[in-house]
Amino acid sequence: MAETKREIERKYEATAETRLPDLTRAAGVAAVTDEGVTDLDAVYYDTADLRLAADSLTLRRRTGGRDAGWHLKFPVAVGVRDEIRAPLSEALPRSLAKLLRSRLRGAEVVPVVRLRSSRDVKHLRDGDGTVLAELSVDTVHADRLLAGDSTAAWTEIEVELADDADPAVLDAVEKRLKKAGVHPSDAPSKLARALDETGLAPEPPHDPAEAAGDGTAGAAVLAYVRKQIDALVRLDPAVRRDLPDAVHQMRVACRRLRSAFKTYRKVLDREVTDPIGAELKWLAGELGHARDQEVLEARLRAALDGLPRAQLRGPARGRLRTWDNARSRDARHRALDALDSPRHLALLDTLDGLLADPPLRPAARKKAAKALPKAIARDHGRLADRMGPALGLDPGPERDAALHEARKAAKRARYAADAAAPALGKPAKRFAKKVKAVQSLLGDHQDTVVARTALDDLATRSESAGEPSFTWGVLHAKQEAAAAAARRELPEVWERAAAPELRAALSR
Known part of the structure; x- marks a missing residue:
């Protein structure tokens, strides 16, 4: 049975030397608690011509963490995606395959990139102890699996809003991060960055209107x-x-x-x-x-x-x-x-x-x-x-x-x-x-x-x-x-x- 989660998050550039500022000074945040380090291993799937990535869709099979399983993400707005989750299995679950039918049209999905991440998790809480957001420092290693074997590695900070929390907390946290010299990432997702840095970024779709001539x-x-x-x-x-x-x-x-x-x-x-x-x-x-x-x-x-x-x-x-x-x-x-x-x-x-x-x-x-x-x-x-x-x-x-x-x-x-x-x-x-x-x-x-x-x-x-x-x-x-x-x-x-x-x- 697939379930849906609305994911509202922001990503920031980081290095191994990046130090987080005191986020209890962000409006609404009373405490920051360490939740430990989790190792995640995700294989991302797409067609051979990367048609899912071209439409900003993400399909992955991930082990490790609380939400191991298959994940299909649809863009909703900048920094907002709907994540459809299905239990861990060897093959792509039918429930997710149906949601991709208009894109796949019978084409097979194949592994295109593998991301292994070490995730250092912290919870940002209000005065009552309620979680407002989850901040993670992710050390990522990407391996290209489709038509090549190039690799990439980077560190990034991800801040994800907790369910039913006020989105204003993301603005407050971003203000503190920027003051500390931590800036938003140009990459909309880990997958997009992995594809770009391993030479797999999809070509922009051809526009026949341009071929017909402007005006x-x-x-x-x-x-x-x-x-x-x-x-x-x-x-x-x-x-x-x-x-x-x-x-x-x-x-x-x-x-x-x-x-x-x-x-x-x-x-x-x-x-x-x-x-x-x-x-x-x-x-x-x-x-x-x-x-x-x-x-x-x-x-x-x-x-x-x-x-x-x-x-x-x-x-x-x-x-x-x-x-x-x-x-x-x-x-x-x-x-x-x-x-x-x-x-x-x-x-x-x-x-x-x-x-x-x-x-x-x-x-x-x-x-x-x-x-x-x-x-x-x-x-x-x-x-x-x-x-x-x-x-x-x-x-x-x-x-x-x-x-x-x-x-x-x-x-x-x-x-x-x-x-x-x-x-x-x-x-x-x-x-x-x-x-x-x-x-x-x-x-x-x-x-x-x-x-x-x-x-x-x-x-x-x-x-x-x-x-x-x-x-x-x-x-x-x-x-x-x-x-x-x-x-x-x-x-x-x-x-x-x-x-x-x-x-x-x-x-x-």
């Missing part, structure tokens, strides 16, 4: 496409770990890619991108069940929480919880099955192939400032073609469906502007902001449509179980009122997004 439409579109592909790979383990918003962000990356392929079809050849778009639609659909249920449950729970006690009849909260648990479980299984499928890996490989050999059309050589506004204008026109008729329809399912189609068009126009923003600047950002307001309002309306269908289902289930359905009827009426409010606001919001000068500014 061209091809460069701008490829840079955006790469960003979304990177997000798909990065978010795969986040979805598996069930991290907040991970499913939503991965689904958005699929949609942004599909939109870019459609909007910028004069830049990227549709004969190549259309089949990829179909696969992205499949993946977004499989992820969508989990995301849609997540949004729906949150909406219904908030609506229940907002009702006065007199309108809560029967076991409404329990009914919602039971109903959601079953649907969420099935949706999550479906999402994970998609990520585990050969079809998903094939899609990632195809996307890599697109970046390696971009299917650029002649328009890709045009200046971004000329080509991109025209593409955005086409999407804006498409949105206008849907908004006009939708606003004129009478209430009912046909109008709900038309507004939903307009929402899709608004999302595509917004994504088109987002993709162009690095090249077009503030006009594209302003355009995206106005269109996003339309998209958001249409999204609110669609959420009420979905919620009303769910409330009908909950009412039917409650009645079948002999429970009162009154509460679900009250919520249904409130969702109808929310839909009506969104529709009243929509014409004014759309008028601001439909202004001709907003689109004209893109070409200036």
